Amino acid sequence: MMQWHIVCDFDGTITPTDVIDNILERFADPSWADIEDAWISGRIGSRECLSLQLSLVKAYPAQLLDYFDSVEIDPHFPAFVEQALGLGATMAIVSDGLEQGIARILSRHRLPLLPIIANGLRQVDRDRWRIVFPYASDACRAASGNCKCRSTPDNKRVLVIGDGKSDMCVAETADFVFAKGRLAEHCERNGIPFARFDSFAELPALLALLPHSLPSPTVRLPLEQQELFHHV
Template identity: 85%
Template sequence: MMHWHIVCDFDGTITPTDVIDNILERFADPSWTDIEDQWLSGRIGSRECLSRQLALVQAYPAQLLDYFDSVRIDPHFPAFVDHVLNLGATMDIVSDGLEQGIARILSRHQIPLLPIIANGLRQVDQNRWRIVFPHASDACRAASGNCKCKSTPSGRRVLVIGDGKSDMCVAQTADFVFAKGRLAEHCAVNGIPFARFDSFAELPGLLASLPHSPSAAIVRLPLEHQELSHHV
């Protein structure tokens, strides 16, 4: 794995649910769902979507921290991180979510220190917030708050691990993808080399099927892990 760099999504991938969606469900005006529908239909990008949605949140800092401390992660993720780092791979958490929440959640689960590339949350007044996008790009094809393609290093083989719409663009340029949810459907329909997974417990075995040399071609995974048709 020493020639591989892993780009790992957070919400819905490391966590079973989406952290921002849960914040919105708890603390935002219900009109956030109308904005979500505009994003899902492709009428707006995620940057505009998140800006408008987070402006609807009313929550004190202690309320947000209490929520972050309640978030569960895949119980096999910590062992997976140790495994890939011991193999010599590099790994970033690259998310269109909130850096502060991701850092607190991972720290609470004793995850080794990993680079986190995500959006930022800024307090406007006692219980109002805005989101900032330090990793945005005007050239981003998905108009994302965090351009995941921009965060992908050159000169390394790239493995994307993700589950949803924010991962679709970077998946198209990756050498391989471990996918679940909507990302798996996208990879199947668009002919992107990938393996479907449900838990990080499966991934060490899938990693063993990847080539170790940067000049090697992607090997075929065992049949049970392949997605060979458009059927989901």
């Protein structure tokens, strides 16, 4: 695995639910759902969507921290991280969510320190907030707040682990994908080499099957190997 870099999504992948959606359901004006529909339909990108939605949130810092402290993660994720790093892979959490929330949630679990590449939350009043996008790109095809394609190194093969729309663009340039939810459907529709999973408990076995000697970072798996993985 020394030749592989893992780009791992957070919301809906490491966590069972979406952290920002839960914040909006608890603390935002209900009109956030209309903005979400505009993003899902493709009328706006996630950067615009998140900016509009987070401006609707009214919550004191203690309320947000209490919520972050209630969020659970896949219980098998820490063991997967230890295994992947032990095999020599590098790994980063790359999310279109909130860096402060991700760091707070992961800090409650016994995990090696991992780079977190995500959006930031800034307080603008006692109970009002805005989101900032340190990893955005005007060239991002998906108009994302965090352009996940920019997080991939040039000198390693890339394994993407994710579940949804924010992972689709980077999955298209990855060497392999571990996918669930809408991302798995996207990979299947577009012929992207992937393995479907529901829990990190399944991933140690999939890592063992992952090819370790692709000729170059852009080469796809042979068709018969793709079929094997598609049906794992």
